[in-house]
Amino acid sequence: MMIDVRKCNAEGKYTGTLDFEFEGDASLIDIPFVSFSTPVHAVLDYEIFEDNSVEVKGELSFTLEGACSRCLKPTKEHIVTEAEALFVPKGGKAEEEDYTYRNGIVDLGEFLRDTVLFALPSALFCAEGCSAPEYNEE
Ligand SMILES: [Zn+2]
Numbered sequence: 001m002m003i004d005v006r007k008c009n010a011e012g013k014y015t016g017t018l019d020f021e022f023e024g025d026a027s028l029i030d031i032p033f034v035s036f037s038t039p040v041h042a043v044l045d046y047e048i049f050e051d052n053s054v055e056v057k058g059e060l061s062f063t064l065e066g067a068c069s070r071c072l073k074p075t076k077e078h079i080v081t082e083a084e085a086l087f088v089p090k091g092g093k094a095e096e097e098d099y100t101y102r103n104g105i106v107d108l109g110e111f112l113r114d115t116v117l118f119a120l121p122s123a124l125f126c127a128e129g130c131s132a133p134e135y136n137e138e
Contacts, residue, residue, distance in 0.1 A: 001112070003046055003087075005054060005068035006104035014048045018057075024062055028117045032122050034066030037076065040116060044083065044108075053098075054087040054106050060115055070130045081119035085111045 001020055008014065024036035044058035061080040068075045088094035090102040099111055 001042070001106045003054060003056075003106040003108070004104065005048055005052060005101070005106060008048055009052075013039060016043045016046055018042065018046065020129060022088075022112065024116055028113070029064070029120060030122070031064075031069060031120075031124055033065065033072070034064050034069075036062055037065030038063040040112070042083070042112065046106075047091055051092060052089045053092060054101075055085075056087065056106075056108065056111070057084045060081060060112070060119065062116070064121075066124060068126035068130055073126040073130075075124055076127040077121070077124055079119055079121070081115060083111070083115040087111075 001018065001024065005019075008016070019042070021039040021041050024040045026035055029035060040060055040062040042058065042060050044056050047055045049055070060079065060083050063076055063078045065076045067075075069074070086095075086098045086119060087101045087106045088098050090100050092100070094100050101107065
């Protein structure tokens with residue numbers, strides 16, 4: 001997903017909303033027997049400032065499905081996470097946490113990937129405090 005900053009500027013469209021879905025990268029998930037059961041849904045507002053930096057702010061949501069990390073019972077978890085970033089043109093004044101972009105095109109790929117990765121839990125449980133014995137317990 002891209003934002004064509006030059007085109008937006010040319011058309012005087014300095015703000016907008018993006019609403020789209022993309023396939024979550026399964027290699028980001030570090031929980032055994034768990035995968036994305038839905039595409040990741042993104043709803044993001046963007047604003048292009050006078051210095052051509054672009055603020056992107058919104059929400060990502062997706063569902064994980066698989067085996068409870070403790071008892072292996074099938075389970076699901078719906079995850080909603082806030083997403084926010086500033087994209088600064090290459091050579092502009094970017095802080096360390098900002099993303100940069102070049103040639104007038106903001107590519108959201110890395111930001112989306114980072115946001116999903118940050119939102120992923122380290123385990124999935126069928127219920128709050130699932131207390132079944134560890135599957136591997138001897
Ligand atoms: Zn469980």
